Amino acid sequence: MINFDFDYYKASDLKSAYDLYKDLTGKGKKVFYYAGGTELITSFRKGTIKADALIDIKDIEGIKTIRCEEEVVLGGCLTLNEIIETHNIDILKEVLIHIGDHTVRNAITIGGNICGRLPYKEAILPLLALDADIVTYGEQGLREVKLRDLFDKRLKLSPGEILYQIKYLNKRITYGMKRYTETTSVDYPIVHVFVRNDSEKSVAVSGYCSYPLFKVFSNESLEGIKGDFESFGKDDKRASKAYKKHLFEEALDSIFREMEDK
Ligand SMILES: Cc1cc2nc3c(=O)[nH]c(=O)nc-3n(C[C@H](O)[C@H](O)[C@H](O)COP(=O)(O)OP(=O)(O)OC[C@H]3O[C@@H](n4cnc5c(N)ncnc54)[C@H](O)[C@@H]3O)c2cc1C
Structure with a gap:
């Protein structure tokens, strides 16, 4: 059981999600983006985290993009199973298939795995090795940076910044x-x-x-x-x-x- 009330919002674009986050936190509220919800809801039930509001980001345009051509483009809110079931994403697939069981992989998102509080973040291992870029949305709008440059123990996003997409070259590596x-x-x-x-x-x-x-x-x-x-x-x-x-x-x-x- 979750023993506190919180407001639930659903954002349809990056700007409105970010602006809402800033507005609510500016009023002193504790706010989280909501993706698969597996970590947040478990923490709410355990009472280890409380929130005044959740902003569901799964309907944001482009945040469920999946493209696998010369470049692989993965939206931050794709579930692990959506990635695993896509043809030709072999290296990542081999890692993601070990995270949780099939049922939970239907909910866990790649962005949630990377941005969450748990220490494992296994999806990040092949992405670092592949020298992936990440596209985020924050104070300056969209920015594309090297994952390696933004990762130091955890992904160093600014408050309210959203992990929008992950990109890497679809090249063979040993x-x-x-x-x-x-x-x-x-x-x-x-x-x-x-x-x-x-x-x-x-x-x-x-x-x-x-x-x-x-x-x-x-x-x-x-x-x-x-x-x-x-x-x-x-x-x-x-x-x-x-x-x-x-x-x-x-x-x-x-x-x-x-x-x-x-
Ligand atoms: C049963 C179970 C088994 C698991 N097994 C493993 C395992 O073997 N290996 C492993 O590495 N992990 C494992 N996990 C951990 C899981 O990958 C993380 O808890 C992950 O955070 C869940 O993703 P989610 O989409 O449900 O996140 P949510 O609960 O929605 O969010 C988690 C956090 O990330 C933030 N967030 C989510 N998406 C974004 C985004 N796009 N941009 C910015 N912030 C964002 C949220 O605001 C929140 O703070 C397991 C979890 C469960 C429940």
Whole structure:
């Protein structure tokens, strides 16, 4: 049960959503954009977050766009299943398919996964490796920036800024991933490692500490890469820091070995 009242608004365009957010927060109200609602409603029920108003952004024009040509364009409010079921979005699909179960993937949006409070944000791992751009709407209207430039532990959006679209070149990259969970595969990851190894060598990892980590390497050896991540590991209720380090290093060994064998 949600034990407080809140107002619900539905926006049809970016400007009216943003203006409404500014207007309501200017009056001292606590406001959230509402996408899939899975995180917000769970938090409301638990009483860990309260709100005076929700602005539903799913009907905003273009925020459900899905285009897969030379460039892939994904609206921020596409559900994970809408992306998974689209032909030719293979790299992202391989990651998204592990988030929650089929039912919850019908609701979770890619924007919600990236902008939410939970530390995992697994959708961001391949997007960082693919060097995606993001289009946001805020004080200056639309802006397109490198995801890598706006991501530091979390997506650094200004208050009220909306993640509108994600774009990346539909190019082939050489990649490998390993995802470890505590019991069944439908669970948050203890460690999820995504490696790119072609013209660029990069490693993205979720679960290892309280935010996703991403690093690009030039000539570092595998041992050097491992050492670069070592200090970030954190104990949590799923696993100790030592166990995460073990899984992380095992994942790197195995991914790079598989790449060499190909
Ligand atoms: C059962 C279950 C299993 C899960 N398993 C995993 C997992 O294995 N791995 C993983 O990474 N995550 C997992 N999650 C977490 C899930 O991806 C996040 O909770 C995500 O926030 C849910 O997306 P949503 O669209 O429902 O977000 P909402 O609840 O609608 O919103 C979450 C937050 O993001 C903000 N927001 C949403 N969209 C935008 C946007 N376009 N622009 C700006 N702000 C926005 C909202 O204002 C709010 O603050 C799981 C969640 C559930 C419920």
